[in-house]
Amino acid sequence: MRIIAGSARGRVLKSLKGLALRPTADRVRESLFSVLGERLEGACFLDLYAGAGAVGLEALSRGAAQATFVESHRPAGRVIEENARLCGFEGRFRVIMAPVARGLAMLRAEGVTFDLIFADPPYGRGEVGAALARLGQWPEMLAEEGLLIVQRSRHEKLGEIAAFEGVRTLRYGETLVDMYRRASEEA
Numbered sequence: 001m002r003i004i005a006g007s008a009r010g011r012v013l014k015s016l017k018g019l020a021l022r023p024t025a026d027r028v029r030e031s032l033f034s035v036l037g038e039r040l041e042g043a044c045f046l047d048l049y050a051g052a053g054a055v056g057l058e059a060l061s062r063g064a065a066q067a068t069f070v071e072s073h074r075p076a077g078r079v080i081e082e083n084a085r086l087c088g089f090e091g092r093f094r095v096i097m098a099p100v101a102r103g104l105a106m107l108r109a110e111g112v113t114f115d116l117i118f119a120d121p122p123y124g125r126g127e128v129g130a131a132l133a134r135l136g137q138w139p140e141m142l143a144e145e146g147l148l149i150v151q152r153s154r155h156e157k158l159g160e161i162a163a164f165e166g167v168r169t170l171r172y173g174e175t176l177v178d179m180y181r182r183a184s185e186e187a
Helices: 026-040 054-061 074-086 100-110 127-137
Strands: 044-048 066-070 093-096 114-119 142-153 164-172 175-182
Touching: 026 054, 026 114, 026 142, 026 164, 026 175, 044 054, 044 100, 054 066, 054 074, 054 114, 066 074, 066 100, 074 093, 093 100, 100 127, 114 127, 127 142, 127 164, 142 164
Parallel strands: 044 066, 044 114, 066 093, 114 142
Antiparallel strands: 142 175, 164 175
């Protein structure tokens, strides 16, 4: 696993051995960030279910101003911190070592808003819909022109969330990446 482009291009990222992490594949990350393009410049990025942090670290490398990582597994959270420091991102990242529901509640209480929210819940556990429902309770966490990005297995179905409307779906074999924006007030 490595950083694909930007200021930390080529940096090999550490991961945890023996842990059932499913890092976002390089080709998925490369395509996703190609689609996001200039949206990354100066963005506030939230990486939910962060694992080793590859997606959020890639965002920082490509110009995001700040990245917040939410990861419940403490050893993985420490790996994110180590990777961020090795990439030279001191002062531009925050790691919240808590379950996503608690991490989102903390961020909401702080009144934080994100330009880009990326969620990559574990496949096959029903957490994809739960993550969207949690975010649907607090749509103000996503900036007016922001994007919510959800990575999931093509076998997992998403229900409608009134707070968000689908923009685009990208497919990479068995992986789908759904993009949403905040629903318009008139809807």
